[in-house]
Every structure is written in C-alpha cells, then in structure tokens.
C-alpha cells in the first residue's frame with residue numbers, strides 16, 4: 001500500500017481515492033452522533049445562555065458552566081429543512097439535518113468529544129459528550145492523572161487542570177459518503193472543532209494547550225475506543241491558569257489500567273472496510289515519547305515586494321454566541337457587496353492570533369499561510385495576494401481578476417465565485433510535515449488548517465460576513481495562481497467569503 005501516493009491523490013487527484021462506481025448507501029447511513037448504551041448518565045443544564053462571555057459565565061460554575069461550554073462547542077444547536085430543485089426537474093427535494101456551530105464536510109460530524117473531569121459535583125473519570133441528548137456518559141470512573149501524564153510523554157503535570165478534552169475521529173461516520181476522501185475531511189473537521197473549543201473555553205477564562213502528540217494506543221485504551229473504527233486526534237487540557245511546560249524525565253511505561261467494556265449504536269448494518277485509513281492510522285501512531293518532535297518556526301525568504309500595508313487594527317472583540325448563531329456556509333446566497341480594507345484587516349488580524357500547542361516551545365501563530373484573490377475591494381487592486389501576519393500586510397503575487405479561473409477550478413458549481421469579493425486559501429507545506437512527524441504529519445497539518453479556518457469563519461461572522469469552506473476545487477490550478485509549487489506549499493482548503501442573503505431554509509432551535 002503506497003501511502004505517499006494516497007496522500008498525493010488526496011491533495012491533487014481526489015477522484016482517484018474514490019472508486020469510479022461509488023454510490024453511498026444512504027438508506028444505511030450512520031448517525032451523525034455516537035450513542036453509547038447502558039452507561040451512567042450525568043445530565044447537563046439545558047437552560048443555555050444567549051450570550052457567552054465573562055459576565056454571563058461568571059454566574060455559573062462547575063458542571064453547569066461546563067455544559068454551556070460543551071453545547072457551544074459541539075452541541076446539536078438546530079434542525080434545518082432545505083428545499084433543492086428535484087433532479088428530474090419536477091418539484092423539490094427536501095433535506096433535513098441536525099446542525100452544529102462548527103462546519104463539517106457534508107454535515108456529517110465525524111469527530112466525537114470525550115472529557116476527563118475532576119469536579120466536585122460529578123464522579124471523577126472519563127466521559128463521552130453525548131451531543132444527541134446534551135449529557136455526559138461515564139466511561140471510566142477514577143483518577144487517571146498519572147496514566148495521562150505518561151501518555152502525554154511526561155511533558156505536562158495536569159493535576160490542577162479543570163479537565164482534559166479529547167477529540168476523536170470515527171472513520172465510518174463520513175467514509176460512508178466520501179469513501180477514502182473522508183481522510184482529508186476528518187483532520188480538517190477535528191481542527192475546526194479544536195478551534196471552536198479554544199474560542200469558547202477562552203470566554204470562560206480557560207487557557208488551553210493542544211497536544212497533537214501522545215501515545216495513541218494508551219489514550220485509545222483509556223477512552224475505551226476500538227482503534228479499528230475510531231482514534232484520538234488531539235488532547236486539550238484546560239485550566240484557569242497559564243500552563244507551565246514540565247520537563248520530567250522520560251520513564252519506561254508502567255501502571256496499566258483495565259480495559260473498559262462499552263456498547264454503542266451507530267445505525268449502519270453494513271460497515272465497509274477502509275484499508276488506506278486503517279493503514280495510515282497505524283503508521284501515524286506514536287508508541288514512545290522519543291518520537292515527539294517540535295517544529296522550528298519557518299523563516300520566509302521570499303521576495304516581499306510590492307507589499308500593501310493593511311490598516312493598523314486591534315483584533316476584533318466580539319460576541320461569540322452571536323457569531324456562532326450567524327455562522328453558516330452561504331453556498332449560493334453570497335451577494336456582491338464591497339468590503340473595505342479595514343474590514344479585511346480586522347478579519348485577518350482576528351484570525352491569526354497566537355495559541356499554544358505542543359508543536360512549538362511557546363505560544364505561536366499557526367504555521368499555515370493565508371492567500372487570497374480579491375476583487376472590487378475598496379483601496380486594493382484586484383489580484384492574488386499572500387497575507388504576511390508578521391508585518392500585517394498583503395504581498396502581491398499577481399494582478400488581475402481571478403474569479404473566472406477560480407470558478408473553472410471548482411469541481412461543483414454550488415458557489416458563485418463571481419458574487420464574492422474575497423476567496424481565501426489556507427496553504428501549508430506540500431509534504432505535510434512528513435519529514436518531522438512521519439505520516440502523523442498529515443493529520444496534524446489538516447488539524448492546524450481547521451483551527452485557523454474556524455477562527456476565520458467566526459471572525460467573518462462577527463464582521464457581518466460568512467465564509468463557505470470548500471474542498472471541491474482543483475488544488476493544482478489554485479496553487480498555480482499563487483505560484484506555490486516553487487515555494488513548497490499547497491492550498492489545503494478554499495474559503496469564498498463575503499456578505500450574504502439570509503439562508504432560504506426552515507430552521508428550528510434545539511434549546512430552550
């Protein structure tokens with residue numbers, strides 16, 4: 001099995017990772033949420049606050065507050081019904097879906113959330129967040145501090161953390177529709193969820209540190225997940241103090257814990273094999289902290305003229321709950337309205353704020369680069385640009401109106417790019433960090449891109465715009481626009497962005 005070829009096809013020839021005669025079995029589709037059976041239940045508060053900021057959260061503590069944070073992060077927030085023209089030209093087809101505040105490829109939400117809690121009002125242990133019922137289910141009871149410390153490579157003493165969040169991927173949840181292309185979506189989806197948790201938990205005054213590196217098999221054992229169908233992608237301790245990185249001596253693994261026996265329901269009767277995902281998942285696993293690595297900040301040696309400085313602005317301070325409620329993917333609802341350079345400056349500044357991960361020694365900006373094609377912006381000639389976060393300026397790559405080449409590069413014309421003034425691309429290293437992290441680098445890179453994406457979408461929503469994340473574009477064609485091949489980068493996701501009409505669908509809220 002040639003995994004390098006698989007990753008190349010995922011990025012540049014996605015039709016080659018899906019069989020030509022592929023038809024998803026919609027009648028046997030899995031549920032978009034995992035349902036555990038026969039576990040001890042901890043209900044969460046369903047009286048959810050309309051806003052989520054220091055003031056509104058100050059009146060809540062403990063489990064009540066945690067329930068609000070989880071709901072804003074990954075709860076099922078709405079139910080929608082959308083009408084599309086029928087394929088036979090007669091009548092309309094309606095589509096119903098549960099929605100969340102994070103976007104997800106095809107609205108399938110392959111990620112799951114687990115949480116380790118040490119709180120007075122609930123038994124200490126590992127829980128699954130049951131999004132369908134907005135409750136926690138106890139998977140493993142007891143204190144696992146020292147086990148977790150070792151599974152995180154002794155780099156962190158989390159004894160006084162408020163909790164630890166685990167983001168997993170359940171492969172079948174979106175494989176059933178996208179076949180092996182789902183692997184690309186899974187990392188981006190997990191990243192968007194991580195970005196959402198960073199924003200939501202920051203409003204409660206929590207600091208977070210995202211771990212992409214840990215002993216996978218130990219962590220999956222701790223959560224009781226079967227690594228053939230689900231695996232952990234990231235671990236996020238959160239606390240109301242700054243994290244101090246510990247450098248404790250590495251020790252031999254000891255202190256195993258018993259397996260947990262759980263049962264869950266996911267609806268599909270016929271679950272297919274996903275051999276490439278299984279293989280790359282196995283190849284990505286770390287068995288020893290000696291495999292953990294750091295990234296070195298890259299120095300940009302590209303020619304940096306001509307540069308257009310952006311207006312000097314502070315990152316926007318916004319009402320997160322409102323930004324979440326307004327965020328959606330507009331699809332055909334974009335309207336062609338001018339955006340000022342100041343709005344663009346706020347959008348980009350708000351998106352690239354530094355955060356803490358185990359990829360760097362200290363807080364660091366994302367190592368992704370934001371590129372964009374702009375049309376009809378006030379005070380900016382049409383063209384393709386790179387955003388330089390360091391100098392907060394746009395570096396011109398090429399001049400001109402790129403809407404037609406971008407539209408031609410779309411695999412499905414479900415967004416009219418002539419209606420959007422801004423089309424952004426998040427780009428990253430073409431070799432997906434393979435040199436540093438081996439095959440694990442691919443999913444780390446996709447998660448980083450997803451985290452940046454989510455901050456971009458929330459900031460856009462707060463500024464009265466919206467972005468529609470897309471993978472249905474020809475990466476080679478877009479890379480050519482920004483001349484990326486020569487500098488070793490590639491476009492990882494496309495985000496047309498602008499103002500929009502209200503969505504034409506029926507929408508019902510799922511909370512009181």
Ligand SMILES: Cc1cc2nc3c(=O)[nH]c(=O)nc-3n(C[C@H](O)[C@H](O)[C@H](O)COP(=O)(O)O)c2cc1C
Nearest residue numbers: 103104105106107185188189328329469470471472
């Ligand atoms: C990683 C990722 C890839 C996506 N790719 C596409 C795409 O190729 N085409 C598309 O129309 N929408 C795409 N979407 C948008 C989703 O379909 C959308 O988020 C989902 O239907 C939920 O709707 P919402 O964003 O309005 O909440 C993508 C979203 C994500 C997070």
